[in-house]
Amino acid sequence: MTQAQPSNGAFQAYRASLLHFNDDPAFHQNAYSWHEDGLLIVNDGHVHVAGDYAQLVDFLPPGTPLHDYRGKLIVPGFIDTHVHYPQTDMIASPAPGLLPWLDKYTFPTERKFADPAHAAQVASFFLDELLRCGTTSAMVYCTVHPQSVDAFFGASEARNLRMVAGKVLMDRNCPEFLQDTPESGARDSEALIQKWHKRGRQLYAITPRFAPTSSEAQLELAGALAKAYPDTYLQTHVAENTDEVAWVKSLFPQARSYMDVYDRYGMLRPRSMYAHCIWLDDADRQRMSETGSAISICPTSNLFLGSGLFDFERADAARVPLSLATDVGGGTSFSMLQTMNEAYKVARMGGSYLPALRMFYLATLGGARAMQLDGTIGSFVPGAEADFIVLDPQATALLARRTERTENLEELLFAIAMLGDDRTVAATYAAGRPVHRRAN
Incomplete structure (x- = not known):
């Protein structure tokens, strides 16, 4: 490198x-x-x-x-709008679905990022792998550990890359060794925003992992941070598989839908990026369009974990901003070309046709537009x-x-x-x- x-x-x-x-x-x-x-x-x-x-x-x-x-x-x-750098070392791990995959592989792997030296070594390898595959910008999940964010941005800054990343917020339904609290998560996130956001080419993303691992108190504080720092990003997961959707319904029975959980806390806004969005309804898509919220399509991980097929036609009908992502380590390749390959097949299986010109758009200017960075990258x-x-x-x-x-x-x-x-x-x-x- x-x-x-x-x-x-x-x-x-x-x-x-x-x-x-x-x-x-x-x-x-x-x-x-x-x-x-x-x-x-x-x-x-x-x-x-x-x-x-x-x-x-x-x-x-x-x-x-x-x-x-x-x-x-x-x-x-290329612009990868959803990827987990701590999951580099667990790529291609077998599991019967998303939730058992998180428990068996993801959480134990992320525990190691309490060690700054380990985080720095993985961040360096991860960024070199992105560059080898032609990806120059990405929206990246770190772990709950603030030092994992420092390690990532430090490695990105050394390469002068345009990257977006954030500390994961997670205060329940996960191992105790990965839990923060609503207050500590918000406090650490704000300190990281002040340290890294717009420092050179680095940008910060408020990052609740997904609704099941955040309490209502944590989601409320994350929404308050998003309001206090409107030029930051917000990234999370939504409606990836049916078991997850059912779990969210049991945890938030007052919400109309999984997406509505985030909407109630002010998280639908420009510079918000929602990964997967497979099991949305038309009201969810319309709300995303109205608020300038964007979708990160993750075809490789959706096929790998058996989560479902993204509906291009319904997303296009609502004119939701779309982009492509590898979602490593659920995704099995850092290559956006291989991600295009899988996106084409997902579209065909869903009855849509995805021309190559549009695939290259989604991996370049489409990603930049979804991130509100057109004119800057893409x-x-x-x-x-x-x-x-x-x-x-x-x-x-x-x-x-x-x-x-x-x-x-x-x-x-x-x-x-x-x-x-x-x-x-x-x-x-x-x-x-x-x-x-x-x-x-």
């Missing part, structure tokens, strides 16, 4: 095919910009301009280094932070054979999404600096 260095303000230029989005292809024509022979010009860690090579090359300042990636595709860095508009990746359509023999026979952009992207993985990522850049290069 190449550590990021301070920018010297010099221009850098990158020649390759370029793709980025200006809107959701599901709802708008001309939602993307495609330059088969393109040029991306970066200055001081930000996008200066992106377009056709022939139109821009003559405007390069003299002496600008030109990095030649012809034959490859440059896209904005595209190549002038002034955006220069987080981008270089995809190699010839990374494997099979991918090369298939992409040689593609006839249009949609076919090319579809082949990359279905056949690609971490090997497809030739290089990853964060704020204009290389943070990963594939070993050839």
Whole structure:
């Protein structure tokens, strides 16, 4: 892993095919910009301009280094809107469902993050793995331990990454060794907000794990924090599987639905990210749309844990902001390309069709929009932070054979999404600096 260095303000230029989005292809024509022979010009860690090579090359300042990636595709860095860094070491753990999986693997694994040295080592590996897979921004769950948050943000800051993370809040229905209290959880979260939120490229997320592991007192204080710090994020889980939904109904009988539990405490708002959202009803989706709350779709973990199939059509009908996520360690890969692969299959099983262009939108600008960060990450508009990746359509023999026979952009992207993985990522850049290069 190449550590990021301070920018010297010099221009850098990158020649390759370029793709980025200006809107959701599901709802708008001309939602993307495609330059088969393109040029991306970066200055001081930000996008200066992106377009056709022939139109821009003559405007390069003299002496600008030109990095030649012809034959490859440059896209904005992938954005993973739901992932658990403490679960890195328990990925691919067998269990008959979500709740027993939490008890047998998740909670014992997270106990180790009371040790700052352990947390720092896992955070470093986790971030390097994200970068190897082309993910430059993520919404990340830490553990209940404040030191797990410090370790994560410290590792992210060293790499100059745009990351969102938060301390998990959990004061009941979990092992005693992972419990906080409503007061201690709120106090620790506020201290972490003041320490890390908007420090460089770091952003804080208020993080109740999910409704069953927080008392009403804790949810009330989490909602109060969200109101007191409206530019922070809020992340949690909702309606992942039917056993969980039934459990929430027994714990909160006064609530109309699982989503209504959060709504009662002021947690539906812009910059709130709800993972899974499989077992919602139309009233829930409409309420999310009204409040600017976003959905993080986690197809790989939903299939792995047998939770259910996300309903793309109903979410789109309500115009809820959508994004994609790996949900490691319920998800079994850090690769957003493999996540696209699973999302396509989930959509087909649910009677929907998910074009490749939309999958790439959801993994880039869609994630940025869901996080209220469009214009900052997720595209190549002038002034955006220069987080981008270089995809190699010839990374494997099979991918090369298939992409040689593609006839249009949609076919090319579809082949990359279905056949690609971490090997497809030739290089990853964060704020204009290389943070990963594939070993050839």
